[in-house]
Amino acid sequence: MRIHFVMWVIGLCLVGSNCYSQSKLMNAAKSAKVGVVHAPTTKKSTVSPSQKKRKTTSVKPKPIHRSTVSADQKFAKTAYMEVTGMVFANIDKKSHIIDDYGSDLYAKDISYLKPKLYYRGLCQSEKDVTLDVKFFKDGTLMSGSASPVGYTYSTDATVSSGDGQELELSGWGNPSFTIYDAGYYKVEVWYEGNMLYQKGVHIKSGSSPVMRNDILSINSVEFANSDEDNKNLTQYGNTLYKDDMRYLKARINYEGLASTEQNVKLLVRIIDPNGVLCRGDGSPVGFTFTSSIRVKPGKNQATLSGWGNSSQSSYDEGVGVYQIWLGENKIYQGNYEIKKKKGTASFLTVDSKTELSTTFGKAGGTETFYVKTDGESWVTWGLPTWCKVKNKKENSFELECAKNTTGSFRSDYLKVKSGSKEVKIIVRQN
Template sequence: MAVDTKLAMHVQKCVKNLTSLKITISKSDDNEEKFFEIRKKVGEVLNSLSKSEPSEDEVIQACSVLKDTVSDYNDAGDNLEIKNAARGFASIIGRIDSEKYKDFSISLMEKDIEVINFFVESAKLSPDDLMRQAWNFYNEQRYDDAFRTVFEAKEKGSLFAYYLLAMLYQEGKGVSRNAQTAYSIFLEGAQKGEISCQYQVYLYLLSGVDVQRNLEAAFKWLCIAAENQHPLAMLEYGKFLCGEGVAEYDKAFEYINKSANADVEEAKAWIGYCYEMGYGVLIDIQKAKNIYRQEMANGNKYATEFYDRLIAFESQTAQQNRWTQENNSSAQVNNQNTKKNETDDTKGWGCGCLILLAILAGILWAGYQFWYKDYKRDKDAPRTYVFADNLFMRSTAVADVEYNRLGTIPYGSELITYSEENGWAYVKANGETGYVSKDFILNAQDFQLLNGVWGNIDAKEVVATSKCRLAVLDYLKSGNLKTGSTGWQIFTKQKEMKPNSVLFPRLNNGYDNFTEFAFIIKNNENGSRKLVLYSFKEDESPVFVYSEDAPEQGDIKSISYNRWSNKYNVTYSRSNSYITQPKKEVKNVVKQESSLTISSVAFANTDYNRNIITNYGQQLYTNMQYLQPKVFYKKSAVGTTKIKLQVKIIRPDGTVIRGKTSPVDYTFEQEVNLSGTNGYIELMGWGNNEGGVYSEGDYKYEIWSEGKKLFSTIVYIKNKVDSISITAVSFANVTYDGKTLNKYGEQLYCTTQYLQSRFHYTKKKDTTEQITLQIKIFKPNGEMLSGSSSPKGFTFDQKVTLSGKSGTCTILGWGNKSGTSYSVGNYRYEIWMNDNELLSTSIVTFK
């Protein structure tokens, strides 16, 4: 079509600018993502211009949108070509006469259809683009837009849309709250393989809130999420594997370590706990303390709790030892005084023999009652020895509960064993009595035989599970073999090294419930070696399967089984695991440390003008406006240094908070001047005037520079809910699976399994909030009930969702399956939130 010269010139310049835009944007993925909005807005402008009869107002509005979009990216300085081209395009359109818009748009489309289509298609969002936009809407609290966009992303096949869509239903944002719909969407996403959905399904089924509680199904989804590398699921699965009756410590440590590597703060603290308790690693209290201290320096609250508990335990143990020594000293003084009295009474035998006899008789009786009976009992009781890495001692013969744990007993500990009954042994260890599982202790002869089989320290660490150690013992006893430096021993590399002289193959040989256990054992007298293979029954008892002479050198590379010929084929490596390789010369490399070190960061709540609302170091709440950091630093260079810092603020769900002006992968960046060799700076705050950016949970705050992480810490933000009052509370007795035994309001008895409460609440606002409640349950004697997983100062805590101005809410039960937590008397029950008591003391009477 023919157009006038002026309009043709405009068309030519626009095509040039658009071509420049397309080429520059297409050069790299970074540009594609960073300037996606520019490309999309250009497409929208072109779409509006290509209408059959675009109005002047529509074109002016389109150009205005394009100019605003370009100005939003003025701080992206590394792409001046893009900015200039986009500005030029907008400027040219603004100079065209309104009556010629239609001719211009048609001519532009015909001039370079490939370039135009590039931008027109950009306006059509892909599922991934829709998800990015949905999360931006969600972070900006534009929940209606977020719901519309994520729903479209789900319809277009985005797997990641399930999680956000379910969250919106769960929170009642952009749509009416519907927990059942949220769960069904989580479940659908989980079944399709979305790992965040898989973890949420586990949480729903575990808590039983808004869905039927199902622990078996919950555990199944936990395993799936953990295997799919969900950070929190790996931690929870690892903690489960540390439990008594499971005790797969190697596997537990593997999952906890993976979770820690994924930057889960609690998992980092649990690494220290594993060293403290010997879960999958050798007990190393000093290493545990070092890990706790390192994490505490980074603001890890879990590490603080573990460290405080360990120090308190050591202090208590030291005090008990001092008390024992003082008692022994007192006994010696009493014996000396008794001898002196006997001498004095002998001189006055004629007048005091009866008194002497009475005193002696009293001493003998008291000594027999308070010392000799216990001494003789301990002297005559048999000794057993712990062969597991760690063994729980309990105050009662009940497993799988937290409340009765007295502590753990390490490998090799001697136990004074009073009785054995129903799978339990009543023992004394380190002056304390309690119950331990019979499955993890041996008599002196068997323990000595097993303990002598470890040819090096790594061997015991590699053969870590109790069932495998019993298999080794079974082989030694069945062959009447001796162990020790002149007998048979197992030598291994470190457990991470492959191949090794121990292998855990999965063989289809009729024992499929567990992996098999193969090991090479060496005769130190003649150098001969045997390969031995064991399987395990349902109760984990060992079953000898196969053995053969092993070559003089070589580890186990693989084992296969031919079910038709019923034969085992073992492949060996060329060298022994226990032959020390010659050390290679290692050159010392001096690592150049960064000149800047950030020692700590404190946070405050400020308004837009940086006026402090909540001072540094105080508790922050979800109505906070701007999260303001004060950064303390040290550097080697004197004088003033200018440096650009990038900050990541990561939500509790693992996503990075970002806005329109955020650099890629970060929340914001800021250029600062660092004066002197140490000091502090205040970075800009992040939030909004309405105080709606933050929800309850742990936020990770990271400071980066030049691609290196300089500092990481956790900011815990509490939910701020105004004017919640609890007007009534009632109690019921339920089973572990949630079945009601005694209805709410009925008389409760000391056989109660789990004490569950239901309360009625009122609020000022008709809103939906998810809050954390803390529960305190006090015994009749004033002692608070607690377990190893109890938060400090409380019996337990629980997240609940309160919807509307009033309603009822159920809190999880506390107790055990055996019904031995409660005794006759009045128990106090208190409900707290944010260090404020919501429920005045309520009395629960047990008969």
């Protein structure tokens, strides 16, 4: 397979006070008794020599005892960290970054709002913690059916020791439509009932704007389906079908605004009909691929690199988004559409599975399987020699297994097919 590159938080940190239990001090030191001789009234009082040097004695206080508190225990209530900052990104349901941390965020573009913490680890070694996160819109807590009481979501995290640490939390949103309106949101991060950090984030109205630049102005974009050798399988402007798709290739119609030719590196973002950013191992953060073109003065055309898979379709049926960026500015946004051919299957299951197995005893027997597909028809393929299909109906069939007279265990498989979809059924017999 060959891919062309033509891509649940946080504010002051509440540090618990050191708590010590102290033993009581011993009683104060006792003074030694000194003997005093009372002289006759007619004489001066005297002190015998032996009394002059009599010493006083005292009891030394015992050391103060404090309970032993480890460094980690001192910071347990803070989740073993001092949070120093929080930033936000827009991600898709597969955690691909669409708008990177710190970028301007627009309501219509957001799939999931994802926070990231910057912190100083106060633990001596790594600690596993569960953080509780609250998202607020205009003072109202955002939550779902699976949200913990009083929180938006909870997420497990590992806290590392030392300065300069980062921690990405889970995103909150919806893959099918945005749940965010323009306005001010607040996110709080809690640990065992203690708030660690809070920060607000402003989400702008609409979607990220198309910006003007001094290099080129894109007027329109046409799409074709090509193979890995850049040969068009479907010509520009023609209907693109899901099962036929290999590489989605764009041809831009533009006007060069500079007086001389120049090489320009464009960033392309393809978002599929499910809201997922298309990307591979070499994709830049937040984008699908880069493509370099030579921009000429005046009205011209340029072909960008294709994106897809050489052996099978990597595109789903529906309308997707195609964006072209120049540096940090979006200079074009349009849609592409992938359709399903009439009669072709977009899904196929047998007993609600895409792969399954069954085992018969030596005496053989019969088992019924239930088929679901949106294709016009389906067939069974590759039956084991000791099996046969009976009573095939619109959405079911019976598999009959003969008696095993070989004296040994045997195994084989068959497939149920509808268009390009297939389900494998492994058949075993004792």
